[in-house]
Amino acid sequence: MRTRIVFSGSGGQGVITAAIVLAEAAVIHEGMNATQSQSYGAAARGGATRSDIIISDFDIDFPKVSQPNILICLTQNAYNTYGPIIRPGGTLITDKRFVETTRKVDARQIELPIYENVMDQIGKPIVFNVAVLGALLGIKPLIKDESVLKVIADRVPKDFLEMNTKAFQIGNEIGKAQIA
């Protein structure tokens, strides 16, 4: 099993943190190997942040993803920049609030109202990234939800844990509804 994921969006959306949480959960709580990397360059200066994650049962030699099985785009800029790299047959996840998909790709396209639900039910954009993680695992149960929630519990100040857990669950239900 080897899953190549690219998480993309803008800096303030917590894309890198979400990627780190996912990679740590796979390693610490599920005994897998994982890499997580950022390449910063012209795209970063233009505002599109990208974080690559590889999760595998085996050793990972090269931490950069060229064709992701799973591509998450949280801004139009990220979608325009990274949309074309999706692996044929992969899964492209976008948030409806931020991305209008403009072309067909040879992948499953899933457009979700994650941001809208986070704002309606919690009202704090800061937990949007955690809700996106929940949605990802709802669609693709790469690792157990509990493993991610444990990493979140270790990272987040106590007073914010309930909000983060709720955000994860909001996203998770939206994701699961896609595969029902």
Add this chain to the structure above:
Amino acid sequence: MRTRIVFSGSGGQGVITAAIVLAEAAVIHEGMNATQSQSYGAAARGGATRSDIIISDFDIDFPKVSQPNILICLTQNAYNTYGPIIRPGGTLITDKRFVETTRKVDARQIELPIYENVMDQIGKPIVFNVAVLGALLGIKPLIKDESVLKVIADRVPKDFLEMNTKAFQIGNEIGKAQIA
């Protein structure tokens, strides 16, 4: 110019955050290219966190560092695990509070009292990672101090900015004293 850095320590020391701040500062404020990556595996489960950063004027194809020019070790475990990978002629930076160096390497070894100074002058271990960044740039002015301070100002809540700036300066002075 291409600098390969490995930042190592334990998860709670903010090693990954420090690496991200350094990479972002190089890219956003100095127009360079940078990559920043984590490989998680057996070492991570044993408690040694490692983050690789490459900063370059040119494109960077491979984001993983095999032999760092600069190796920072903030725990004994990190030193024992990663000490041997230092590039001959490189710079090995450790914190005196956490690491006892046990062998000669073909590199400049710099042992600094960063943690002690942060605790004496600020009393909050949470800004230790920022002080280490300050020390690194004091020893090796890879990029301008202001570039890092700008990224910190963008990331840190307003109420904590002064403490972070102070931590950076404490580390920076300790680092600069090494090259005087």
